[in-house]
Amino acid sequence: MGVVYYANYLVWFEVGRTDWLRHSGWSYRELEQDGFALPVLEAHCEYRQSARYDDELDIETSGELMSPVRVRFNYRVVRAADAALLANGHTVHASLDPNGKPRRLPDRVRQFFTFPS
Numbered sequence: 186m187g188v189v190y191y192a193n194y195l196v197w198f199e200v201g202r203t204d205w206l207r208h209s210g211w212s213y214r215e216l217e218q219d220g221f222a223l224p225v226l227e228a229h230c231e232y233r234q235s236a237r238y239d240d241e242l243d244i245e246t247s248g249e250l251m252s253p254v255r256v257r258f259n260y261r262v263v264r265a266a267d268a269a270l271l272a273n274g275h276t277v278h279a280s281l282d283p284n285g286k287p288r289r290l291p292d293r294v295r296q297f298f299t300f301p302s
Contacts (some may be wrong), residue, residue, distance in 0.1 A: 186237075187204050187237055187238060188235040188237055189236040189237065189240075190234065190238065190240065191230075191232065193236075194230050194232070194262060194274070195228055195230060196207050197242065197244050197262055198228070198230070198244070198246075198258070198260045198276055199276060200244060201244035201245070201258070201260050202246060202258045202260075202276070202287040204244070204246065205246040205248060205258065205271060207229070208299075209248075209294075209297040210293075210297070211294050211297075212291075216295075219281070219291070220282055220283050220288070221280055221281070221288060221290070222280075222281045222283070222285075223256070223278040223279070223280060223281075224279055224281065225276050225277070225278055226255075226277045226278060226279055226300065227275075227277040228274070228275075228276045228277075229274045229276075229277065229282070230272055230273075230274035231272060231273055231274055232271070232272050233269075233270050233271055233272055233273070234264075234269055234270070234271045235271070236264065236271050236272075239241070240264050240265075240266070241264070241265040241266065241284070242262055242263065242264060242265065242271070243262075243263045243264075244260060244261070244262055244263075244267055245260065245261040245262075245263060246258055246259070246260055246284035246296045247259045247299070248297060249276070249298055249299050249300065250290075250298035250299070250300055251300045252297055253280075253295075254279060254280045254281075254287040254288060254289055254290070255277065255278070255280070255291065256278050256280065256290070257275055257276070257277045257278075257301070258275060258276050258278070259273075259274075259275045260272075260273060260274050260275065260276075261273045263272060269270055
């Protein structure tokens with residue numbers, strides 16, 4: 186069919202989230218070394234238009250602090266050539282310690298997140 190498999194969008198969300206964290210000053214590697222995990226609790230994607238193979242895509246990512254131990258990342262997948270919105274969605278994550286218990290995100294990380302309106 187020439188269109189991208191639908192589950193790839195969730196992979197692109199992860200790439201966007203990883204890049205967002207890195208550009209905010211905290212990589213996933215540092216996150217885990219500091220004793221944090223951010224497992225996905227919820228994932229949602231709305232498909233608007235199909236991406237085609239070889240399309241250059243931009244993944245626009247933002248983050249919201251929902252509580253001291255829960256964050257939400259919002260995503261927009263946009264085709265670079267014409268700025269068409271192909272998909273948008275979000276993931277919700279818990280902040281956990283190495284034993285799987287809820288753990289408050291450190292202040293230096295929470296400052297990167299906005300609060301939902």
